[in-house]
Amino acid sequence: MAAPTSEPGTFAVTYRWGLPLDEAAIAAVSELTCHLLKGCSPGSSCGCKVNRNLTRLVRQGVEMEMPDPTLIYSEGRTGLPMADMWLAMVNPYRLTSPSRVYSPDFRRPRVQQWP
Template sequence: MAVRVSPCGWDVSPKCCKAWDAASDDVREWAAALATELLWRLTGKRFGLCEITLRPCRAPCPDSGGAARLAGPRGGVFSPRLEDGRWYNGCGTCVTACSCGPMCEIVLPGPVDSIVRVMQDGVELPADAYRVDGHRTLVRTDGECWPDCQDLSAPPTEPGTLAVTYRQGVPVPPGGIAAASSYACELVKAVCPGQGMGACRLPARVQTISREGVTMSFVDPMDHLERGLTGLPEVDAWVRAVNPDRLAQASRVYSVDLMPARTTTWEAGR
């Protein structure tokens, strides 16, 4: 699937910020975008819900130690099994750990926060026809099963297709919304000075100034950014709390056995 390059679901709304209230829509949009992207990156790109649509493949059955096996067309395993008095030789429904019978499931790139819709054969399935296990496995619960394959040349509104739309990621915690809102307020003050909106608290790029025998030193903001901070105490406290090791991004696990789901990233007319 496509690599996420920008944050989603950061609802910036500064409170008690006269500069924000007086700024134009363009300035507010710029400040919100800059604040959220910077904090998203400083916290390892962990937070935010993005709505995505996948054209997935059903998970292959694990090798359970049966006598006869053949390689499946997508790297799965063809294993003979007995269901309701009939023998099957293929990779359809699988008996998984803790399951007394076969299960029909699809592994989605997680974490899965919630399902928006599932379209099969151009028809939206009712929400009680499936569930999500472990924030990543979409399990069919209505007695039917996900298709073995689909027509990827057809749009998801046509027969012979399967499309899953869901919200992927971790919701931004209240502390993150508050931090991004505080940072956005200070960014607006920085680009709209001298309007009686209060002094900007962002550190200036002045290290030492002497006047009338008094010397003052300031911290270069680039020093903060190199340490994964912004220079605002309330914002940096949250960043340090959720990303103490300054990770650049969340860890990932890749499987050489599962075919990744197909993601449409561009289509004419959309």
Template sequence: MLSGRQFGLCPTTVRPVPRGHPGVRVWRRWELYLSPELPGWTTFCGCPGLGPVVDCGCDRDVQVSLPGGVQQVLEVRVDGQTLPASAYRVDNRRWLVRTDGGRWPTRQELTAGDDQPGAFAVTYERGVPVPAAGRWAGGHLACEIAKAAVGDTKCRLPRRVSAIVRQGVHTEFVDPTKLARDGMTGIPEVDGWLAAVNPYGLPRDSVVWSADLPSPRRRTS
């Protein structure tokens, strides 16, 4: 949470469903292509082309968009059969591209199981792996939590004490509630890494969302 929920891999299975009406291969966005040499041309899938003649490789039968980021594809099933890993690749940690000359299904039988005919299911690891420095910092934090659990006096986690006066010596401690508000733990090794990967204390990565695009279907139970 303190790192902004940037890291960690989660296995997930999705059932891609083509968007649009039958017979419409892609979602199209038409804009003037600003070029004096090519007056009147338009963009089709972000590429210059003369009307619908050029599809710029945006054919949805060849590539499908997966909720990112895709770290590793574990399994692809079409009609209950598992495809070999050589039959596809991943571009830009998002696009699952068919490379064996075949095409992805244009219809999806959502009432069928992942291993049944009519189903198209993709299982993959989604997210960003925890970097080595993050694992190192997490190990330090885990050790200090374990010390606190067994009452080890060498535990470095901050206590809910602001100051102690003993034999004329005045000692002040950092308020743990303030550390939590600032996104810190009180352990220098951990806090240094958190400050490096999440300097502004964001709760999660920023995202761009458009109300003009339909929301994808996700299985929740």
């Protein structure tokens, strides 16, 4: 068991967990991770913990309009530009589960049920 895997008579298991990410996916995950880490630290100002009930503000001639967070989250978006662009690129129809293909030629395995 202590011998390298290239030696005869040794045993090795190689597995792959997921697929390698491209640069756009790494940038999107990095943006989301940074945003979440900023929100989890004490004294943060990223807005993760803020429950905004305000969508429009007008004061002294300055107008600000903020997106409704419930609308953003209900559409399956994060509110972060790079993460949302990547999600739209890899899942343009906003599917909630992987697609499936059924074939009439494929025999399903027999399932035995006990009485």
